[in-house]
Amino acid sequence: MELAAEPAKGSLPLPIATPPAAWITRLDTPLAGAATGPLAGLRFAAKDNIDVAGVPTTAGCPAFARTPAHSATVIARLLGAGASLLGKTNLDQFACGLNGTRSPYGPVPNAIDPRYVSGGSSSGSAVVVATGEADFSLGTDTAGSGRVPAGLNNIVGLKPSRGLISAAGVLPAAQAVDCVSIFARSVGLAAQVLQQALGFDPADPFSRRLALASRPFPAAFRFGVPSPLQFFGDTLAQAAFADAVRRLQDLGGTPVEIxxxxxxxxxxxxxxxALVAERHAAIRDFFDTHESEVIEPVRSIIAAGRQYSASDFVQAQLRLRELAQRVQPMWERMDLLLVPTAPTHYTIAAMQADPVALNRNLGEYTNFVNLLDYAALSVPSSLRPDGLPFGITLIGPCGSDWQLAELGQRYHHASGLAQGATGEPLPAPVAIPGLAPEPVVQVAVVGAHLSGMPLNGQLTERGARLLRSDRTAPDYRFFALPGSTPPKPGLVRVAPGTGHRIALEIWEMPLAHYGSFVALVPPPLGMGTLTLDDGRTVQGFLCEAIATEGAQDISPLGGWRAYLQSLHKG
Known part of the structure; x- marks a missing residue:
C-alpha cells in the first residue's frame, strides 16, 4: 500500500495522495445480494472487524487475521435485503481510537480535506460513503466510532440503541456496550438500512427485543444543550454549534441547559x-501472546485492562449505575440532547504528534452514550468558513431511534448541504419506516406565520413541523397590508410574466388540526392553492386583490423577512 511522503519540516501538511486501498479493500467480485429486496441495487462496505464468510477479518492487525466460515448476522440480513457488498474497510486497530490514524495500513484521510483526520475507528467506512464509492456502510460504535467519522466527513452516522442490530460475528471492542452502526449520505437511507438490519438474534448475548417509539418528537420539542461547552479553542466549531442551536429552534425546538x-x-x-478491562477481554487470547504485534497507542490502552481486579470492575459498574440514576431526571426536562459530534478537527500531522490527548478531545461528547444506553444520530450541520465539515449529534433515550431519524432528516435538509464530498444535492426526504403514518397537510406561509414571527405559535401549537424553505413560481405580487396587527403581507396571483418569486416556508400539519387553523385566518386573507417554483402546488395564504389597492408593493424584495430588514435599514 502506497503511503504519502512526509512534509518537509516547517511546511504545511501536504494533501495525502493515498489510493482508495488505504480505506477499502475491495472484493475481487462484489458479493451480490438477493435479486430483489428493499435494498436491491445498493452497494455497501463493512468495517474490517465484521465477519464476511471467506474474507479475512484483520481488525487492522495483520497478525490477527483469520478467515471466518460464516458472515456476521448483519451482513447476511443486508445481503438478503438485496444490497451488494463491495469490500472491507480500514479502521483504527481493534476499533480503538476516534481519529483514523491508528492502522498499520496507513491513516485514512478526510474526504473533504485530506490533510485532516477522517475520524475513527470506523474511518474507512465513513470515507467510502462520503466519496460516493458506496451507498452506505457498516461501522461499529463503542465510544463514538459510528458518529465522529460521520461528523468529520459530512455524512450521516446512525448509532442505534444497543442490541437493536445483532453483533454476532463482530469482533468486540467492549462487548457490553458495542453497537453496529450505519453510515449513509442521507438520514432516509440510513433509516431504511436500519429497518433491514435490526432484529433479535439469540446468537448475540446482548441482543434485545426493543419496542421503538413510533411517533415523532412533539412539534414543540425541548432539546438539551450541555453546560459548560468545550471546543478546545476552536472558535469556528463554537460558532457552527451556535448556528445549529438556532436551526433546531427554527424547527420548533426550545433549548434547555443541562x-x-x-x-x-x-x-x-x-x-x-476498570471498564477498560473489556478492551483486553475482547482479544485476550491473541493479545497476551502477540502483544508486540499491536501498534501504539492501542497496545498500551488494551494492556491497561490487565491491571484491574474483578472487584475493581464491579465497583466501576456500580459507579456507572449511580451516574445513570443521577442523570435520569434530565429527561423529564427534555425530549433529546444536542451535542457537537466532535468539538474540533485536527490535521493528521497534529494527531500523530499527540495521539492520546487529541483523540480524547474528539470524544468529548461521545463516550457516555453507549454506557448510559442511549440512541444517537450524527447529522451534517454546516461547512465552516475554512471548508471543514461540522456535524451535530441528536441523542435520545433507548428506543428513540425512529424519532431521532425523523427530526434528523428535517434538520439535514434544512442545512442545504450536499451529500458528503460528492457535491450532489440531498435526495428528497422519505417516510421514516418505523413511524406510524399520520394524515397531514402541507401549508405554505409567507408572513407573520414564518419561523420566529408573531403568529408562528398558531402552527406549532397544532403540531405543525417545518419541512423546508422554498419560493413561489414567478407569478405572484406581494404587498404590505396597511393597518394589520400584527403586520401582515398579502400574496396575490398575477398573469404569468408579471410577477416575482416570493420566499416562503412549507410546514406539515396534522390534518385533524387544519380546520381550526384555517378558522383563525382573518379577511382579506384566505387559504388557496399556491404554485411553487418547481411547479408543485401546496395550500397557502392568498389575499383578495381588492385589499391591496393602495398597499405598498414589496414584490421586488422577494419576501417578508427581506421587507422587515429593509425597514430597519431605513
Missing part, C-alpha cells in the same frame, strides 16, 4: 476505570 458534569464523568469511566 449540567454536563455527570455525563462527562460517565464518559471518563470508559477508559479511566
Amino acid at each position: 449540567d454536563y458534569a455527570p455525563l462527562a464523568e460517565a464518559a471518563s469511566l470508559l477508559y479511566g476505570s
Whole structure:
C-alpha cells in the first residue's frame, strides 16, 4: 500500500495522495445480494472487524487475521435485503481510537480535506460513503466510532440503541456496550438500512427485543444543550454549534441547559476505570501472546485492562449505575440532547504528534452514550468558513431511534448541504419506516406565520413541523397590508410574466388540526392553492386583490423577512 511522503519540516501538511486501498479493500467480485429486496441495487462496505464468510477479518492487525466460515448476522440480513457488498474497510486497530490514524495500513484521510483526520475507528467506512464509492456502510460504535467519522466527513452516522442490530460475528471492542452502526449520505437511507438490519438474534448475548417509539418528537420539542461547552479553542466549531442551536429552534425546538458534569464523568469511566478491562477481554487470547504485534497507542490502552481486579470492575459498574440514576431526571426536562459530534478537527500531522490527548478531545461528547444506553444520530450541520465539515449529534433515550431519524432528516435538509464530498444535492426526504403514518397537510406561509414571527405559535401549537424553505413560481405580487396587527403581507396571483418569486416556508400539519387553523385566518386573507417554483402546488395564504389597492408593493424584495430588514435599514 502506497503511503504519502512526509512534509518537509516547517511546511504545511501536504494533501495525502493515498489510493482508495488505504480505506477499502475491495472484493475481487462484489458479493451480490438477493435479486430483489428493499435494498436491491445498493452497494455497501463493512468495517474490517465484521465477519464476511471467506474474507479475512484483520481488525487492522495483520497478525490477527483469520478467515471466518460464516458472515456476521448483519451482513447476511443486508445481503438478503438485496444490497451488494463491495469490500472491507480500514479502521483504527481493534476499533480503538476516534481519529483514523491508528492502522498499520496507513491513516485514512478526510474526504473533504485530506490533510485532516477522517475520524475513527470506523474511518474507512465513513470515507467510502462520503466519496460516493458506496451507498452506505457498516461501522461499529463503542465510544463514538459510528458518529465522529460521520461528523468529520459530512455524512450521516446512525448509532442505534444497543442490541437493536445483532453483533454476532463482530469482533468486540467492549462487548457490553458495542453497537453496529450505519453510515449513509442521507438520514432516509440510513433509516431504511436500519429497518433491514435490526432484529433479535439469540446468537448475540446482548441482543434485545426493543419496542421503538413510533411517533415523532412533539412539534414543540425541548432539546438539551450541555453546560459548560468545550471546543478546545476552536472558535469556528463554537460558532457552527451556535448556528445549529438556532436551526433546531427554527424547527420548533426550545433549548434547555443541562449540567454536563455527570455525563462527562460517565464518559471518563470508559477508559479511566476498570471498564477498560473489556478492551483486553475482547482479544485476550491473541493479545497476551502477540502483544508486540499491536501498534501504539492501542497496545498500551488494551494492556491497561490487565491491571484491574474483578472487584475493581464491579465497583466501576456500580459507579456507572449511580451516574445513570443521577442523570435520569434530565429527561423529564427534555425530549433529546444536542451535542457537537466532535468539538474540533485536527490535521493528521497534529494527531500523530499527540495521539492520546487529541483523540480524547474528539470524544468529548461521545463516550457516555453507549454506557448510559442511549440512541444517537450524527447529522451534517454546516461547512465552516475554512471548508471543514461540522456535524451535530441528536441523542435520545433507548428506543428513540425512529424519532431521532425523523427530526434528523428535517434538520439535514434544512442545512442545504450536499451529500458528503460528492457535491450532489440531498435526495428528497422519505417516510421514516418505523413511524406510524399520520394524515397531514402541507401549508405554505409567507408572513407573520414564518419561523420566529408573531403568529408562528398558531402552527406549532397544532403540531405543525417545518419541512423546508422554498419560493413561489414567478407569478405572484406581494404587498404590505396597511393597518394589520400584527403586520401582515398579502400574496396575490398575477398573469404569468408579471410577477416575482416570493420566499416562503412549507410546514406539515396534522390534518385533524387544519380546520381550526384555517378558522383563525382573518379577511382579506384566505387559504388557496399556491404554485411553487418547481411547479408543485401546496395550500397557502392568498389575499383578495381588492385589499391591496393602495398597499405598498414589496414584490421586488422577494419576501417578508427581506421587507422587515429593509425597514430597519431605513
